[in-house]
């Protein structure tokens with residue numbers, strides 16, 4: 047028989063935003079239930095060293111997320127291994143259907159489903175992810191001091207990543223399939239003025255090349271889209287910068303979104319367009335997209351949910 051369970055606060059997502067919301071909601075005695083989703087621990091489980099989370103000079107991404115999970119559990123947050131497949135925010139209590147068959151009803155919902163970097167989908171890209179292939183210059187640029195790097199893309203993300211990477215790299219090759227960029231003009235000007243950046247027009251990334259043991263990138267194969275000619279570029283790092291997509295499918299037609307699907311929150315809060323529904327982390331953030339900012343927003347969401355429930359006489 048299908049199982050239905052009620053909670054005051056349902057947290058959807060187990061990245062830094064979700065676990066931090068879990069810690070704060072549990073400590074507010076709201077007995078939250080956190081549904082982990084298909085990627086327990088979120089995006090940081092896909093990377094190796096994290097060197098910018100306060101309190102840790104260096105920590106492995108999966109270890110940091112295990113610690114956050116343990117912390118949330120220790121405070122009394124219930125963590126459930128399930129994936130939410132449908133969410134009804136049209137009436138209260140809100141209703142969420144789990145892939146397990148469980149229906150969750152909740153007085154308040156905290157959405158922390160994150161965002162996903164868009165990838166090219168090449169097998170070699172997948173193979174070297176976290177070992178020379180990255181989608182986050184702020185996170186991983188530091189590892190390429192004095193090295194040659196390639197960046198793939200032609201929009202704002204690619205140009206910003208390329209500019210940022212010149213702080214570390216000896217040379218940045220920007221691979222773009224056209225001969226003009228989609229990025230804002232001011233960014234383009236900065237890019238063209240930077241002597242460390244060399245655009246490679248009319249090329250696409252064909253394959254990431256590297257060693258097996260240890261897994262490490264040594265270069266890329268690129269294809270000229272006009273001539274079909276394939277050439278190799280030596281490099282130690284490959285940054286795929288073709289954009290991010292917020293994981294907002296569950297709520298896209300129920301909540302206000304902007305900037306290509308990011309859930310809109312009232313400035314300075316995590317309140318969405320539906321009272322009682324709060325959103326935190328990369329799901330709402332097309333600008334910073336960091337673990338620490340997501341954790342901060344998770345805290346805000348729990349405090350906002352607590353205030354909402356108190357005003358409703360729940361909690």
Ligand SMILES: Cc1cc2nc3c(=O)[nH]c(=O)nc-3n(C[C@H](O)[C@H](O)[C@H](O)COP(=O)(O)OP(=O)(O)OC[C@H]3O[C@@H](n4cnc5c(N)ncnc54)[C@H](O)[C@@H]3O)c2cc1C
Nearest residue numbers: 059060061063083085088089130160185327328335336337
């Ligand atoms: C390769 C890489 C390296 C990075 N390195 C760093 C770094 O060094 N420092 C840094 O600060 N940031 C780094 N980042 C960025 C950082 O990982 C993100 O900013 C952060 O993880 C966002 O946290 P979040 O909680 O919003 O969401 P995410 O971490 O994206 O987690 C989303 C969660 O939602 C869950 N979910 C999604 N859909 C559903 C559903 N339908 N039902 C239930 N659950 C669902 C997923 O399972 C997942 O647990 C990196 C990102 C990548 C990709």
